[in-house]
Amino acid sequence: MAFTTEELSTMDSIIKRYPRSRSAIMPLLHFVQSRAGYVTNEGIEKIAELLSIETAEVSAVATFYTQYKRKPVGEYHVGVCTNTLCAVMGGDAIFASLKEHLGIENDGVTADGKVSLEHIECNAACDYAPVVMANWEFYDNQTVESAKSLVDGARAGNPPAPTRGPNKLVTWKEASAVLAGLNDGRAHEGVQAGEPSLLGLKLSKEGK
Amino acid sequence: MTKLTPVLSAHWDEKDSFTIDAYKRHGGYEASKKALAMDPDAVIQLIKDSGLRGRGGAGFPTGMKWGFIPQGDDKDHYLVVNADESEPGTCKDMPLLMANPHVLVEGCIIASHAIRAKKAFIYIRGEVTHVVRRLNQAIEDAYKAGHLGNGFDLVLHVGAGAYICGEETALLDSLEGFRGQPRLRPPFPAIAGLYARPTVVNNVESISAVPAIIANGAEWYQSMGTEKSKGATLYSLSGHVKNPGQFEAPLGITLREILELAGGVRAGHKLKFWTPGGSSTPIFTDAHLDTPLDYEGVAAAGSMLGTKALQIFDETTCVVRAVLRWTEFYKHESCGKCTPCREGTWWLVQILRDLEAGKGTEADLEKLLDLCDNIMGRSFCALGDGATSPITSSIKYFRDEYIAHLTNGGCPFDSTKSTLFAGVNA
Ligand SMILES: Cc1cc2nc3c(=O)[nH]c(=O)nc-3n(C[C@H](O)[C@H](O)[C@H](O)COP(=O)(O)O)c2cc1C
Ligand code: SF4
Ligand code: FES
Numbered sequence: 001m002a003f004t005t006e007e008l009s010t011m012d013s014i015i016k017r018y019p020r021s022r023s024a025i026m027p028l029l030h031f032v033q034s035r036a037g038y039v040t041n042e043g044i045e046k047i048a049e050l051l052s053i054e055t056a057e058v059s060a061v062a063t064f065y066t067q068y069k070r071k072p073v074g075e076y077h078v079g080v081c082t083n084t085l086c087a088v089m090g091g092d093a094i095f096a097s098l099k100e101h102l103g104i105e106n107d108g109v110t111a112d113g114k115v116s117l118e119h120i121e122c123n124a125a126c127d128y129a130p131v132v133m134a135n136w137e138f139y140d141n142q143t144v145e146s147a148k149s150l151v152d153g154a155r156a157g158n159p160p161a162p163t164r165g166p167n168k169l170v171t172w173k174e175a176s177a178v179l180a181g182l183n184d185g186r187a188h189e190g191v192q193a194g195e196p197s198l199l200g201l202k203l204s205k206e207g208k
Numbered sequence: 209m210t211k212l213t214p215v216l217s218a219h220w221d222e223k224d225s226f227t228i229d230a231y232k233r234h235g236g237y238e239a240s241k242k243a244l245a246m247d248p249d250a251v252i253q254l255i256k257d258s259g260l261r262g263r264g265g266a267g268f269p270t271g272m273k274w275g276f277i278p279q280g281d282d283k284d285h286y287l288v289v290n291a292d293e294s295e296p297g298t299c300k301d302m303p304l305l306m307a308n309p310h311v312l313v314e315g316c317i318i319a320s321h322a323i324r325a326k327k328a329f330i331y332i333r334g335e336v337t338h339v340v341r342r343l344n345q346a347i348e349d350a351y352k353a354g355h356l357g358n359g360f361d362l363v364l365h366v367g368a369g370a371y372i373c374g375e376e377t378a379l380l381d382s383l384e385g386f387r388g389q390p391r392l393r394p395p396f397p398a399i400a401g402l403y404a405r406p407t408v409v410n411n412v413e414s415i416s417a418v419p420a421i422i423a424n425g426a427e428w429y430q431s432m433g434t435e436k437s438k439g440a441t442l443y444s445l446s447g448h449v450k451n452p453g454q455f456e457a458p459l460g461i462t463l464r465e466i467l468e469l470a471g472g473v474r475a476g477h478k479l480k481f482w483t484p485g486g487s488s489t490p491i492f493t494d495a496h497l498d499t500p501l502d503y504e505g506v507a508a509a510g511s512m513l514g515t516k517a518l519q520i521f522d523e524t525t526c527v528v529r530a531v532l533r534w535t536e537f538y539k540h541e542s543c544g545k546c547t548p549c550r551e552g553t554w555w556l557v558q559i560l561r562d563l564e565a566g567k568g569t570e571a572d573l574e575k576l577l578d579l580c581d582n583i584m585g586r587s588f589c590a591l592g593d594g595a596t597s598p599i600t601s602s603i604k605y606f607r608d609e610y611i612a613h614l615t616n617g618g619c620p621f622d623s624t625k626s627t628l629f630a631g632v633n634a
Pocket of ligand 3: 081082083121122129296298
């Protein structure tokens with residue numbers, strides 16, 4: 001995959017955010033994932049070339065962080081929180097049933113390339129447990145059934161919208177571009193907060 | 209009864225509260241105007257006087273941290289905001305940034321003025337696409353409105369899934385484009401931080417508290433909280449409670465009070481154990497319902513206030529299962545730099561797995577404690593220490609339950625009873 005002039009200019013603008021170019025490795029890796037879907041060898045070579053460092057140094061960084069994938073994931077990458085609180089509240093049951101439902105294991109991808117599955121750590125949404133993430137968007141208060149309809153919808157090309165997120169679930173590549181710091185114009189979509197986030201405020205207004 | 213005091217969360221219930229217009233409707237960007245007209249040292253003094261302490265876990269006085277930055281040294285200074293929020297149970301910074309990203313942007317403007325930084329970075333965890341969108345848009349809009357630019361730049365840096373990058377020196381290595389592994393201290397970041405320049409690292413909530421303190425004064429902030437723990441803070445209640453959520457209250461409120469606000473433990477169940485400040489803080493039981501949740505009160509009772517992540521577990525939860533899962537987390541997130549943590553967490557997991565399956569012996573409990581003893585205080589960073597907290601505290605309070613796994617030949621609990629859907633779908 002050769003990089004287009006436009007892509008190269010985006011990569012250049014990412015590097016310019018930083019006083020020292022090497023700091024751009026992480027957003028550049030997210031950017032490569034937004035084009036190829038995962039961290040390709042060409043991507044690593046291009047980043048090394050742009051930052052004037054060795055490809056081994058870029059690989060060392062890419063392999064340290066779990067969000068960088070060295071092989072393709074699904075168009076919708078689903079993460080089930082199985083850290084203690086979510087696990088206990090139903091995350092373990094959700095993860096087990098999704099594996100069975102999709103016929104794949106942890107880190108597996110469905111044959112149609114639509115959905116991949118991973119168990120993830122606490123995603124800073126424990127007051128919405130059990131939590132499922134798809135392309136790192138929040139699906140709060142999940143049940144086995146709701147998680148199954150999420151992956152079924154994803155396979156059929158019309159996944160339900162995230163609970164706290166944009167009006168529509170974007171693809172893995174599109175989400176990766178956001179993580180590279182590119183604006184997709186969807187920041188204003190979706191709720192500003194879910195009910196649990198507002199509970200204390202609501203009670204305070206009731207004089208508590 | 210302690211009264212709730214929404215400050216950071218005061219306007220989260222307004223639709224589109226995350227926009228610059230909504231923020232300005234409530235006096236947004238007035239505090240930075242005021243602060244920029246002040247002498248930087250006066251800003252530092254005001255934050256010192258307010259008593260604000262770091263909300264990222266350790267509770268270090270924020271104004272004092274700013275005061276460590278050398279002045280007139282002709283070097284670039286940096287502010288780095290820690291938005292990595294990955295400590296299990298912690299879930300305050302992400303909803304804050306989702307609902308009101310501008311308060312952090314304004315806090316960055318003020319803090320950077322105080323420490324004479326011309327550039328600031330926000331390091332946010334990568335697994336939160338929509339929070340990244342909101343913050344990125346807020347920064348763009350602050351540039352357009354002229355609050356950023358003109359000699360002060362703010363850059364959003366998105367992580368990629370590594371808990372250790374919340375540790376401030378690992379975060380700096382990560383931000384410099386390396387694997388995120390902790391650095392040897394000294395030198396401390398205040399002397400040699402990002403790019404070896406004087407750097408302040410502060411949590412999202414710490415920096416977001418700053419605009420209100422500038423606007424309302426140190427006395428106002430001082431008037432909330434307890435003697436040594438001033439101000440209000442976000443308590444995050446999760447787990448087996450009727451209504452989980454965020455409660456912004458003065459420091460020193462108790463879990464009993466918060467539980468009452470939340471409608472109590474879920475119907476028909478009772479409190480078994482809880483974390484006061486995330487999984488790295490030793491667990492508490494129902495004996496600690498009246499412990500004041502401030503830095504001193506929680507420490508005196510043998511734990512840490514940490515991130516104020518109150519994870520509640522009722523009597524259906526197996527403590528061995530909970531502790532094993534946290535330990536697997538630490539093993540997975542250990543950066544591998546030092547032996548006690550890298551090897552130690554691996555062994556902890558092996559022994560706990562056997563115990564959960566009822567395969568160990570009582571001597572394994574001593575082995576666990578012995579291992580913890582060799583990790584605690586001997587690891588390179590606080591991740592290793594944190595890994596031992598759930599184990600030592602759970603053996604202290606629930607030794608019998610470990611033993612029950614052995615006599616029972618496995619876990620005596622029915623895990624379906626702990627789920628939110630209480631076994632209906634499981
Ligand atoms: C393993 C580990 C993870 C941490 N994760 C975070 C985090 O996600 N967010 C945070 O603000 N501080 C975290 N900290 C604490 C930071 O090292 C640092 O103390 C804090 O960001 C300082 O900010 P404050 O003074 O405003 O609290 C972590 C510490 C350790 C040892
Ligand atoms: S204690 Fe663990 S996380 Fe910290 S430096 Fe050692 S191996 Fe890395
Ligand atoms: S434990 Fe699942 S989001 Fe925190």
